[in-house]
Amino acid sequence: MSDNDRSHLNDTPVLLYDGECGLCAGSVQFILRHEPAHRREALRFAPLQSDWGRQVRTRHPELAGVDSVVWFEPTAAGGRVRYHSAAGLAALRHLGGFWGVLGALGWLVPRPLRDAVYRAIARRRFDLVAPACLLPTPEQRARFLA
Numbered sequence: 001m002s003d004n005d006r007s008h009l010n011d012t013p014v015l016l017y018d019g020e021c022g023l024c025a026g027s028v029q030f031i032l033r034h035e036p037a038h039r040r041e042a043l044r045f046a047p048l049q050s051d052w053g054r055q056v057r058t059r060h061p062e063l064a065g066v067d068s069v070v071w072f073e074p075t076a077a078g079g080r081v082r083y084h085s086a087a088g089l090a091a092l093r094h095l096g097g098f099w100g101v102l103g104a105l106g107w108l109v110p111r112p113l114r115d116a117v118y119r120a121i122a123r124r125r126f127d128l129v130a131p132a133c134l135l136p137t138p139e140q141r142a143r144f145l146a
Contacts, residue, residue: 012044014145015091016056016070019047023125024069027091032140034095043094046145056081068122084122085114 015031017024028045035043046052048067056072057063060081063070071087073080082090085106092103106114136144 011074012042013074013090013094014044014046014052014056014072015087016046016048016053016072018067018069018125019049021125023121027069031091031095032136034099036096039094039096040143044143044145050146052145068118085111085118088118089114 015028017028019025031043046056048054048057048070053070056070056079057066059078063081063083066083068084069087069091071082071090073082073090089103089106092099092106094100095103
């Protein structure tokens, strides 16, 4: 992990996503399209398969076997992770506005039910959406960790 990448552990959340999944790439593109300008520097992205993603997964044993989206929040204790539906809801809250309200309402649904729906979609994600390359703009690329 480079010094530049390490500095992001202390200042902004990171959305880890499956870099081989078209649905996941589409979700990242959705966030990039819909986030307000004032929040664009408040979130970074990294594929689960990247060095950065592997290091987060190593430091958080609760992520063993998790291949879903992961929301990493930096803390003094090494970071907090949310995954499955909780990560998706955190991403919606990041967007604010209508999406933030939708994310807040999502917390009212019991987690076992939310996660069951999430896992059902995740199991079929490669059938639902064709593989896609994530092509961020040069400005957006600076927000991706290797």
